[in-house]
Amino acid sequence: MVNLAETVVDHSNRRDHQSLIAADARHVLHPWADLSALGQAGSLVISEAGGVRVKDADGRSYLDAIGGMWCMTLGYGREELAEAMAEQARQMAYYTPFGDITSEPATRLAEMLAELAPGDINRVHFTTGGSTAVESAIRTAHYFFAAQGRPEKFHVLSRINAYHGGTYLTQSLSGKAADRTHFHYEADFVHHLSSPGYDPDISEISAEERLRQLLDEMEAEIARIGAENIACFIAEPILASGGVLTPPEGYQKATLDLCRKHDILYISDEVVTGFGRLGHFFASEVRFGLAPDMIITAKGLTSGYQPLGAVLISDRISDAISAAAPKDKPVFSNGFTYSGHPVACATAIANIEIMQREDICGHVREVGPYFIDRLRALTDKSIVYTVRGDHLMACVECWTGEEAGPTARNMALAQRVDQYCQEAGLLVRPYENLCILSPPLVITREDIDRIVAILGAALDRATQDLRAGTIG
Structure with a gap:
């Protein structure tokens, strides 16, 4: 007792x-x-x-x-993490990450993340946390289609009970009713599908029927908005802050297939499900059969010892935006003062090394x-x-x-x-x-x-x- x-x-x-x-x-x-x-x-x-x-x-x-x-x-x-932070701070606490300037920790970490990520995800855009990583992913999707001469393809699909961050755009993407208060939220190009959670213990319908409902709704919403207007679908493999909601089996792969069918980018928000919480560095592919266009990571990336986030981008996306960059203004104008912060990146490197060793x-x-x-x-x-x-x-x-x-x-x-x-x-x-x-x-x-x-x-x-x- x-x-x-x-x-x-x-x-x-x-x-x-x-x-x-x-x-x-x-x-x-x-x-x-x-x-x-x-x-x-x-x-x-x-x-x-x-x-x-x-x-x-x-x-x-x-x-x-x-x-x-x-x-x-x-x-x-963890002394090893504290020492990694202190050693990097002594050597070089900070320098600008903009343009063609980098640091050794940021470069090493990007290489490690590319090795851990599934599919052709080999490009890393560092941010300051999960919220800024999600926002950067949405902006990357917008840039991708605009660079192809399709700027009208900018609408975003999200879900009720999703949580994607605390900035203006990421709060708009989030679909938790309790969080909607007197703030303003983007509603013109952000659209929410039904919450996909399925609990067999309390559900009155089968998992197969629930999956069919969710996919039919997504198809209908794509038709209503017009696939030619939708840039991306963002989804947590399991909805974390919305109540640890697990979709019916096959949902993640089926929604990816719908995105491929309609030329919609798939963004997997693994801020929570990544870095070991489900038993893998990234759960998208090994657990849910996903090869997303972008993966979001933060939180466990540094074990919480430093603020750091990242958008992991597929070669298909990064190569396309590079090839289509306008000659007169070929600048990827997104990033933050503390993107790829050397101390944060050194912490993440040590974190990954310990996770692998142990x-x-x-x-x-x-x-x-x-x-x-x-x-x-x-x-x-x-x-x-x-x-x-x-x-x-x-x-x-x-x-x-x-x-x-x-x-x-x-x-x-x-x-x-x-x-x-x-x-x-x-x-x-x-x-x-x-x-x-x-x-x-x-x-x-x-x-x-x-x-x-x-x-x-x-x-x-x-x-x-x-x-x-x-x-x-």
Whole structure:
């Protein structure tokens, strides 16, 4: 039995801790902040980390079941990564990447990524993270068709429940209803297909029927917009932040075939599914039969130790835009001050070397199914609507037993589960009525057992609160 209060708290620095919380409340506007609570003290101040655990400023330890934000692959406190960062910073912290200037780390990393990527993907365009990589991929698709004399072919297909980033364009590409607030979003050339998630445990139709529905809809949408107007389709192999939604088998390859049929570029957003989370450096080809035109990578690329993203581009695309570059202005005018940052690239190189040396992908293929199986044992809890996932990305969906989905009561229930997990020393990611988990890839079976035990106890405690009428 798990003791939900099991943790050692050192209050010796509590005054400093509280001053940090107060300063945060007064000055910081967090990503995805609750604006109704802006200015109210309450942030969790994380001050130390090692392995798969983090500590707050009070010294309380937590098992990090969300991997920072999908990005922590090798675990915290890796001296080899810290040394790679420090050594490169001492040698050359930064120089401009524009034009015909490069650095050794950027060049070496590009070569390594080309070797790891499937198909004819051999060209790398570095960015600062996943959002800027996605935006750069869309711009590359636009450039590709405009260079061929088809500038009208610029519309983009995305999907409901997708998440592709936080910039203006990438938020417009994202299809999570909860994220649509008072900001403006591009709607003229961005189009969203239905969410492709298929859960056989709760679906009333077969996977084959669901696949047929999704493909028929995509064909109809292409016909409505006109294939001659569509530049690309962007898709996460598994929708991560949208709720760890897995399409029916064959969906990824079938949508690629539709794109090929209609001369639409296929962009595989592997910001989350890449770099080992599904047991491979890239999951597109080996898991889903995809040979995309472009792949997006970030997060696990550096194990979260440095911000870095990249668009991996096929020779077909890069050769074409080179050949069609206008003579009077042959400039690829996209990039960022910190594209291919030497310190970030050196970190990524060390990250890849460690992953290969320690066979991290093999470890994920071993423990990933165990993780999902152990989590699925929680489906016998009355407040668990479903458990879904693939290797080290998973989601437990909560409900009160009434209407399913992100209702106010279901979301309050999930927040209560999250609260009890945190009290017991486990960090999960609450989103709507979901508890999302993506632990560091070095997680052990023992730590997986602890995650499931604490989460199970939290679910039991939240169930008691629901029965007592203290939720919603």
